[in-house]
Amino acid sequence: MLNSLTSLRFFFAFVVFLSHLTFVKTDLVWYNWLKNNVFFEGYLGVGFFFILSGFVLALNYEKKVIDNPNFDKKKFYIARFARIYPLHVLTFLIMLPFVVINVWKGIFEWDIAAANLFLLQSYIPIKDFYFSINNVSWSISTEAFFYTMFPFYVIWLYKFPKLKYILLLIIPAIIVAEPYFSTNRSLEKGIFYINPIVRSFDFILGIITCQIYQKVKTKEINLTKGTMIEFAAIVLLIGFFIFHEDVARAFRYGIYYWIPMMIIVLVFALQKGYFSKLLQHKSLVYLGEISFAFYMIHMIVIKYGNHFLTTTPDFYKIGIYFVIALILSALIFEYFEKPVAKWIKQKF
Template sequence: MSTAAVISRSEEAKAGEEACGRPVALPSLTGLRWTAALMVFLYHVYVVEYFGGRAQGLVAAAFGVGNTGVSFFFVLSGFVLAWSTAQAPTGRGIVRFWRRRFARVYPLHLVTAVAALVLVWLLGAGEKPAAGPVAANLGLVQAWVPQVPYFQGLNPVSWSLAAEAFFYVSFPFLVWPLRRLGWRGSAVVAALSLAAVVAIPTWAELAHHSDGQIWADNFFPLYRLPEFVLGIALAELVRAGRWRGPGLTVSLALTMGGYFLSQQADYAYRAAACTVVGYAALIAAAAQADLRGEPSPWRGRLSVRLGEVSFAFYMVHILVIRTGESLFGGHPKLDLWGGGLLVLAAAFSVSLALAWALYAWVEVPGRRLLLRSRRGGTPSVS
């Protein structure tokens, strides 16, 4: 048994109590955000087939289910929101919470949506959207419409922001009763959430839904809510010093096992069901490692810095890939050493450079502008 496993309950509870008064920073969770964003990027590299032949087979084996990084984001989002919220928002606090969340995501969403429109009209990068999908996208409700031009319109990855917007609206009404229930209630909710993540694809299988319908259902915000609720419940267990899950090493093994199991599972289970246990354990274990001061590969300065720009990287990378397709043709199927790695390196480098610029010139200034106090002229909260 590791040293971490024998830390007393009182010490864990103390860490949770300190977090209740002033949330303790958890830098490893920021670093993990980058890992998840990179997974989604590499999944799209697989989809657009930069590589051909045996190289594409290797990419498929490694990153064919990289889209599960979105599930990781949903669990992580619930955890981080619950951890950083010392008191459940009520009354005007709910409006302030929504304002902070809007300021966090909308400036970057708006800029990348406009960029997507420009790329469509100037380069033909993607299909020209109708007014309805554009309006739904800008209103962050596109994932509620079960039509591909809506939930995959403009910047395709922005569908997850529509799900997040729903989660943000729901959060104050989820965290308040959960905290009233205490840690035992959180444990029950976590178990029920895990069961729901598995039950939803099981229902789709029993109902004989086609793979196409299952694929479309994965974008529906209500279906992804259990992953977000699971994150909230995990944070409450860690806060109360009652999390008894595995440490980082075992959690990482569970994550990798679930990840590669997804490739062998029926299609319905690939989006979240196989990986959710590992992702949940890894998030909680990383948080515990930060609280205890234990080593973590995601706490380094570079990892944290990359985590800070991960949202911008996630939002811009598919636009870079689409631009490349429009200029040089789609699905090039290049040899590994005959251009495939060069194209991959170019797409990654351009995406990361743009992400850094968007973080510095759009995401941070936009958030400060939207949170500027009407009276004092300074940002109210970050």
């Protein structure tokens, strides 16, 4: 992956981490404002990952899929499986005892556990299912659907180039449908935020963003102009963020942030400005590399931490959890994620 985009992965994983600090109770007005108006908007982090996923897969595989009628789907799926599933199973096993004891009260919920283990939870618009065990694993369930459909999405977009415009016409239908689900927040989230078919729009937009990138990546842009473009992309995202309270929650799950996220991915993929140069620093790139482990482990750290650190002030917990999650992420990345993925690819 392009180094600047790798580094950005960590910043958006950190946004998700901030959105899960709802346990912090304080009378400080400034912190409560941040928690309710800034930290709460963790949706944009997930949206970024889904669009980035489509972009990265298209960057690495789109030409291979189109040019080779005998594209080895099995090899592709094994590589994708090796990328996400082992870490999912590890975090599932770490979190399961906590859930059985503290959430299910000693009763093992076989249907929920099975749905989670086999990455089927995002298809079920019931909170007990899609936010089960390691809550954030729902996005891996959705991501697995993207991986399954990627070769087909690429072929469809290639054979029917106008399909991308037809997809955009579906957006009004989603907007019309939203009020019918808004009275049931759980159902609304299960459909507009979790469901892999609905979230495929984010993923496909990532593929389309890559197609745009392939056309403009050789365009000559000097450092000054590139920096201005990157700054404008950041300002655009901030602008969308500032006015997010004026937008229905269902749209903020994905649709509302599509434009700024596509532009962020495209602009920083070009790596023409000063900001993207900074993001190519090896320390930031490494943080991006461990960001998947950080994303998958941080809720576990928070939940176990809140269970055992009952007398620790909440503000201290923020720093403690972040440091522990960061250290565990690096260890998991080096001694589990990389070697296990490598073994699976070699074995199969």
